Amino acid sequence: VADSPDAILRNGLNNRYCVLEVSVIQRNGSDPEKHLTITASPSLENTELCILRNGWESVPVVPGDIVHLEGECSCGTWVVGAQSGYLVLYPDLLLSGTAISSSIRCMRRAVLSERFRGSEPGSPQMLVGTILHDIFQQSVTNDLAPEKVQELANKIVYGQKYLKEMYLLNVKQAQIMQEIEEYLPSFFKWAEDFMHNPANQNKMQLKLSNGGKTEDVSSKIEVVDILDIEENIWSPRFGLKGKIDVTARVRIHCQAGAQSRVMPLELKSGKESNSIEHRSQVILYTLLSLERRADPEAGFLLYLKTGTMYPVSAARMDRRELMKLRNHVAFYLTHSTYKPDVGRQNSQLAALPPVIDDSQTCKYCSQMHNCFLYSRAVEQKMPSVAFPAALVPVIDRETQHLKPSHLEYFSLWYLMLTLELQSGEHKKGYKNIWMTPSLEREKAGDCVGNMVRVDEVHEVSEGQYLHFFQRRNGAIPGTNLLVGDRVVVSGEEKGLLGLATGYVREVSATKVSCLLGRNLSNLPKNTVFRLDHDEGDVGTGVPFKNLSKLMKDCPVSERLRNLIIDFQKPCFIQHLSSVLPPEAKETVANILKGLNKPQKQAMKQVLLSKDYTLIVGMPGTGKTTTICALVRILSACGFSVLLTSFTHTAVDNVLLKLAKFKVGFLRLGRAQKVHPDIQKYTEEEICRSRSIKSVTDLEEVYNSQPVVATSCMGVNHPIFAQKQFDFCIVDEASQISQLVCLGPLFCSKRFVLVGDHQQLPPLVLNAEARDLGMSESLFKRLEQNQNAVVQLTVQYRMNSKIMSLSNMLVYEGKLECGSEKVSNATVNLPNLKKLKLDLGDASKSWLKEVLDPDTAVCFLNTEKAGCKPSDIGIISPYRHQLKTITDLMAKWKENRVEVNTVDKYQGRDKSIIIVSFVRNSIDENLGSLLKDWRRLNVAITRAKHKLLMVGCVPSLCCYPPLEKLLCHLQSQAMISFFGAHESIHKCNIL
């Protein structure tokens, strides 16, 4: 279990075993077997034996792996063989039907497309395929009459739904329509053959079971009813997931009579190949079906071009081979790194599945670039990996544009991203939805169970259904579910996993409303649901994709490689006059008037830059104002600007300011995540209000504004495949992971990163990845080129006393106050006089001192007082501390004090900040949080007028950053002792 510290083991139907030992048994004259010693008990006692034979011994299973066993177990022994049983390796890793069927031809490609998810470019044929699916699926559920189908086809092709894709592929609606129309007659032919006049069709062969025996049945097929389209099934039994195009009730008419079954129907719009890949997909869907209903034993392949339908029998042998294939893919995905020496901690990248020797297949492969890249950068160094001789020169040729430094960068980042991915999978991942009962998961706030659907389902827009859920018995327990969060809706009952996904619209005491991708009104009225917070594997594909793009043989990538990997010196032009158009001079001068000296310097530097500029925005120095001014100046000069940040909130902060000036912009990204005042600038809203229905109109919208704003992850938008910007500005750049930050840079000629590496770095979960340098942001990396750096040093947040702490700690005295007013500002406490009277008692004199507005900074030493630090606080490094504080304050009548972590407070400020440092004992286990001086810097630079810090001085002196701070405070007489058993929260000073 070394690899998965939080693995859940269990017996029974949904069992999970840990493999303790693997031995290969080869007796003379008999077939080889693999014997696994396994256990389902967390203590790793109570072992059982699992015997793999008849081909199953080839499953690559090693000690520490988690497996699921299907079949029968007698006397503690499982047998997985030819006729019965399945071994499912890492069953909680659900692999899609297409991933497995594509691995038949090339497993390497299947693994790569899982890693570099979403990096396949797409094609017009694919889009036609998607639209045909849509038309057929809607027609078959509603009406297959020719006029109706034609009408629907028109509605879909000339509607809004696929405009983005058409724009991306640069195809016109009429073109698509022409291709679609060629298919429609086959739709009617199919309906004729299989719905209206099944008696006229030719017989087809199906293998179906009958009283324990499987026999060939010659039969005619009648589709009686359509139960679902795009049915989404997750199967943690087989480690599979997928969407079934059409789930139909089928009557099978044969000699012995008729029988009815619910069966999967897979639609194909391409060549009528009846290929192994296509058939395998159907067989996998029959396995998925087992999650919801009786074994269909077969399914159908329907080719839309001809209306021909092929039966696909899901024989045990085929299912077995496909599951073995699944296990192989799962093995490569879970064992993508390894530790070469037992006990030593450095991980290395493992080899991918071997390169196949089939130039015909490789010629058209969409993963070719990644395949060659990995072989060149990672595998060519491995003595154990051999390549097909003919491919070696091809690989070298395709990667010859890369220097050794580039290949090193690739393999280092690939390793770090993989390690981080593994950490993320252990921490979250979907498996809790099926492995943890809703009642238990509710305690952590990540789930709401026991819900029933109430009211009608509204189709808000195409494919977006508004659902209302109500708790069956009273109020919803405390939950982390927030408006805008992603949710997975499942049935509480087994087999109804992942019914739909969507977003939370509203949360009240008893109800939750969600916008879901599927309409659930067809399920029985009494279905009980659970809503799980979808932490998903967000953004795991994005950095891989950007890494791959950085290594491409094209000018944009080459330039970025030079600047980022090889630290090529950024260049600047000499004179502003060459970039500043005469007609913009006055406007620019006016904008500059409102800025301070370092801000003006920043503007100038950006305008002169040929490559990039880094703006260091120290706390309170008006980063947002600066960015806003920068965008105004750049657009006044006629430049196009791409404005991005890691979070939607930060993007909108700039836009809210920008909206006040006459600068137009287009906001991309999900409307749910966008600030209400910015909604009207979103693509979604513009397309709705102007009822955009053609590619040309959409193109016009995209080209209407020189300024486009979105989050760093949002640069997958089709607009960026076509447009290049003059400048790209990335806010919060010191907090963004290097490869995520890279995304927007591909679409612009020059870039500006705004951040402060003295504040918190990008979050990295995996300790090894962190040690390898993964938390180095692009901002930090490029900062060594000092000629590209401008510092904003004039701040408008903190008064001089508060500012001096951070100046002493990290900024070497560079920070200065923007004005006398800022410097001398004190807190406004209107009720202080009355409070002082109430506090006549001498024992509370410390409190008087603390409350005095002239005491701008004070550290309360809890060393002698024995006062619980948990009594005080507003910001703290620790979540648990915040929970305690929040609970205490919940008793207050009016409670507007905002309690949050230091990390979450980054980028924000308040008049008064109380920092609770919590630690109150001197032991060897120093937490890592307080060792980070960047976190301390953030904590002490949030207050404008009054900064109160609470903690035990001797305990905190063990942390170097705090020691430095406390020494300074001591010398300034800013530390005072806490009065006995007093607590600020009782006084309600705020």
Add this chain to the structure above:
DNA sequence: TCTCTGCATAGAGGA
């Protein structure tokens, strides 16, 4: 030794 943001997605077809 406890800090946490990003996002739609599995399959659309071709050899």
